Amino acid sequence: MKSVLLTLALAVCFFSLAQNSGIKQGDQALFKECLNQEDPYFCTNESFKNLISKLITPTLTQEIKNSTYKDGLDISILFISDEQGKVIREDIEVYCENKNLQASARYLISKLPAFEPKSDKHLTRQSVHVYNLTFIPTPGYESYMLAPPLLTNKRIGYERLATYKNCEGDLHESQICFHKKVFEVIRKNVTLPETLVSYTDQINVFYLVNTDGSFILVDVIGGTQELHKETKKLKEDIKRAFTKIPPAQPALIRGIPTIQDFNLPVKTSMTIKNYYGN
Structure with missing residues (x-):
């Protein structure tokens, strides 16, 4: 043997995350439109990433294409939602070399509708939302798409x-x-x-x-x-x-x-x- x-x-x-995160409703703030999905946590993450992706307009694509970071643009995002699920605007952090994308992302986050907050079983019902994303060019630099996770650089980390x-x-x-x-x-x-x-x-x-x-x-x-x-x-x-x-x-x-x-x-x-x- x-x-x-x-x-x-x-x-x-x-x-x-793959689409079987195992995170239950109540453990993290979630988009309300995702609550009836099979995996609300996965749905929330993907929905937010799609919102950020839509900020890469044709005008911004041309701007990135002509920059020193044309082969890959990183954007790191951190924000906190409070006990009612509302984004705390003072705690929004966005890091990105492209200042137009940085400003657009910050504005988008400040206007997000209230999340479904954590349940009251937690000591704090505030939730932290962290996204480290990298956009890479399609062939011919015609547009930019999200890179696979292993190619993503992370600027925002954990304090513990x-x-x-x-x-x-x-x-x-x-x-x-x-x-x-x-x-x-x-x-x-x-x-x-x-x-x-x-x-x-x-x-x-x-x-x-x-x-x-x-x-x-x-x-x-x-x-x-x-x-x-x-x-x-x-x-x-x-x-x-x-x-x-x-x-x-x-x-x-x-x-x-x-x-x-x-x-x-x-x-x-x-x-x-x-x-x-x-």
Whole structure:
């Protein structure tokens, strides 16, 4: 029988949510028109990004095309909605090299209709909204579109990332400690398939730490075809493991608990002894 090892790849990064975020209504302020959608949180995020995309008019496209940032324009946005779901205008932050887009985005945010706020089960019903977006040109620089998440530069970050009380040290050390604890629960509760043929492979575990510190598994993406065959069972095992992860201290922005999303790369490999059939 092959012995399969599970190891942690320490390069942990953030990701853009797929349409199964697992965030329930009441955990974050949402667009009211999204409340009846299958995933209101995903709907809210995509709707807002579409609003920002529409600010890239033909005139602005020409302006960007003739600039030093014609191959990629970043815009980072942070705003807070209050207990009634209204945007707090004094707390709007927008960073962008193109000042026209920056001003247009700030004005758009200030005019947003009230969100459906967090439920009263939270200590604060204020919600933080953070978007780090990059626009890249289409062929011929005819227009600009949103770049995939992995190509996006992030200027707005968290004042505290999700962590555990006993994970002390600087930011880097704290995050390594945090992810090792998450990984250890996965390792103890997941039996990887023995059908893995390649010596090493990698799966990516996408998850959230909610505003209350609870963990939500979003998706698991496998590597090789052999591993893909077992993906359904693998997802079920990892989902079960996530129910056993103790709540963490949530991420903070402006002192407000904030949803944080992660991509945890996990490497799978057979032991050298069994790999060579000994």
